[in-house]
Amino acid sequence: MDTTVNPNSTLEGQSQEDIPLTQKSSQFSQSLRSIHIRSIVAQDWFSVQKEREVYAVLYPMAQGLHHIELSTPLFGFGRNPKLSEAYNFTSLSDHHLRSSISGRHCHIERDALGITYLHDTSRFGTFINEKLVGKDSPCRLLNGDLISLCDPKFYAFIYVETKVSNDEFPxxxxxxxxxxxxxxxxxxxxxxxxxxxxxxxxxxxxxxxxxxxxxxxxxxxxxxxxxxxxxxxxxxxxxxxxxxxxxxxxxxxxxxxxxxxxxYIEGGELYKRIIANENKGNGLGEEVTKFYAWQIFSALDYLHKNGIVHRDIKPENVLLLTKDTFTVAKLTDFGLSCMKDHSLTTFCGTQCYMAPEVWTNESYDSKVDIWSFGAVIFSSLSGYPPFSESYEDLKLKDQIVRGRLIYYKVWKHISTTAREFVRLCLKVDVKNRLSAEQALSHEWFNDPIAEKAKRVVQSYAD
Known part of the structure; x- marks a missing residue:
């Protein structure tokens, strides 16, 4: 309870003239102290108000999370964060992920200069823009930073400051x-x-x-x-x-x-799956490759029948919907695509996936996509590309225009039907090369895995 003193008040029964000078001085000093106390209380109140002002918002990136307004110097995250202002993830729909979040996972601190830091105190890590913060290591948070928990790909929140505008974008x-x-x-x-x-x-x-x-x-x-x-x-x-x-x-x-x-396709590029360490340089194998191949040929059949040639098919341009193995595959990057309403002669694409007729400056059609995707299938089945500048016996162009293929021992584990299918996609003579429609009818896809791919895509489309 604050104490206030009226400087004009007197002791009972005394007038101002009757009070000794020393007592008057004492009352005056007490009055000054009271004014100082009221000043401090007012400053503290304004300070609290300033602290309570929302300086940033955390917008959720994952199902079941909520947006969070940050207004206090400290804000905690975890299943048992033990801070007065905190978020405990009880609504997170991924229960397995929630169990990986530490009791006191991390906290955000706003200092007196208005600079925000994230402190990681977790067991499995906190990430800013997919980079590990490091336990007990503060990292500055900037407007637009993406916060992940436990896994760099589990995007939890975007940090957005309320008084900072992003002028980089319209x-x-x-x-x-x-x-x-x-x-x-x-x-x-x-x-x-x-x-x-x-x-x-x-x-x-x-x-x-x-x-x-x-x-x-x-x-x-x-x-x-x-x-x-x-x-x-x-x-x-x-x-x-x-x-x-x-x-x-x-x-x-x-x-x-x-x-x-x-x-946004969160599963990443097919390329990264092919070269993943767990595959030990042997690719994805026949079953998984077939599962993705059926889907991309379905896309190519649709594109070609609608007069569209992609012209830059490569593993980096095949994206996977989720991190699961048997997930939806999608073609992306239509930057070099064109309508085939005129003769195509442009030298374009990624060279080790370009068809022979592109190298020889001949006119070409939609079957350049079949060649390119045939090369992708070859890489996915075996773990190495069919044509490469690293093969020193022939120049890259000569490897391709001759259709020279090298089969290492990994192909012993690939079926004869699969090998024949790849050869039909990589025929130098365009007339003998499969179309997308013919590829889908090939016996390689007369298989439960192809049926599974159809069901997965249909379920996604519905």
Whole structure:
């Protein structure tokens, strides 16, 4: 209880004139102290109000999490965080993941200078933009940082400061989407960020950012600006409606940049699965390869029948929906795609996956995609590419135009039917090469695994 003193008050029965000077001095000092106390109380009140002001919001990236307004100097996370202001993850739908979260997993601290730090106190780790913070090691949090718990790929929250605007992106985009600082992909000229819709909890998106003022030179027959290429990519993606092709959501533009918002595919690239350490350099094997191959041929059959040639099929452009093995596979990156309403002669694509007719500057058609995906299947079955600059006996172009294939001992574990199927996809003579429709009818897909792929895709599409 605060004590206040009236400087004009007197002892009972005494006038001001009757009070000794020393007593008057004492009362005056007491009055000054009272004023000082009231001043401190007021300062503390304003300080508390300032502390309670929301300085940042954590937007959820996972199912079952809630958005959190940060307004206190300390905020804890964990199953038993033991802080007055904390989040305990009781609503997290992934119960296995929740059991991996430590009792006192991490906490966020806001210092007197307005700088925010994340402190990791967990057993299995806390990550900022997929980088491990390190136990008992504070790491500064910046506007747009992505926080993960236990697994760098388990995105829990995007940290967004209330008084910091993201001028890097157009206002129209920022009003609809939150863009994180995490770059999940890079191209020759583009970057892909992970973000989320503001209005949908845990709906992640991929945002591809492309500079517009460049010229792409393909050959003497085809020169175009990136602006034209972007418009073509968007036009094609808007026309594509297939469960095994990545879906476009929105396009935003500034004077110098284009921003393509697409569905986010969390399972990553097929390439990374093929080279994963657990495969010991032997690829994915026949069963898993067939499961993905049926899906991509289904996409190619759809594209080709709708007059679209992809022209840049490679393991990096096949994305997997989830981290599960038997998941939906999707084609992405339609940046080099085109409508086959005219003769195609442009030298483009990724060289070790380019068909012979592209190397020899002949006109070509949709079967260039069959060759490219045949090379992907070869790599997935065996763990090594069919054609490579590292093979020193022949130049890459000669390997491809001759259709020279090297079979190492891993192929002893691959069925004769699978080997024959790959050879039919990698026929140098286009007339003898399979179409996508013929590939789907091949006996290699007359198999329970192909039926399983159909069911998984159908369930996803529904």
């Amino acid at each position: 206002a129209e985009l920022s009003n609809e989407y939150l863009v994180s600082n995490l770059v999940i992909g890079k191209g020759a000229m583009s970057k892909v960020y992970i973000g989320k819709k503001r209005t949908n909890t845990s709906i992640a998106v991929a945002i591809k950012v492309i500079p517009k003022k460049h010229e792409i030179v393909g050959s003497n027959e085809e020169k175009r600006s990136t602006s034209e290429a972007i418009k073509r990519e968007v036009q094609i993606m808007l026309s594509v409606k297939h469960p095994n092709c990545v879906r476009l959501e929105q396009l935003y533009e500034s004077d110098s940049m284009a921003y393509i918002v697409m569905e």
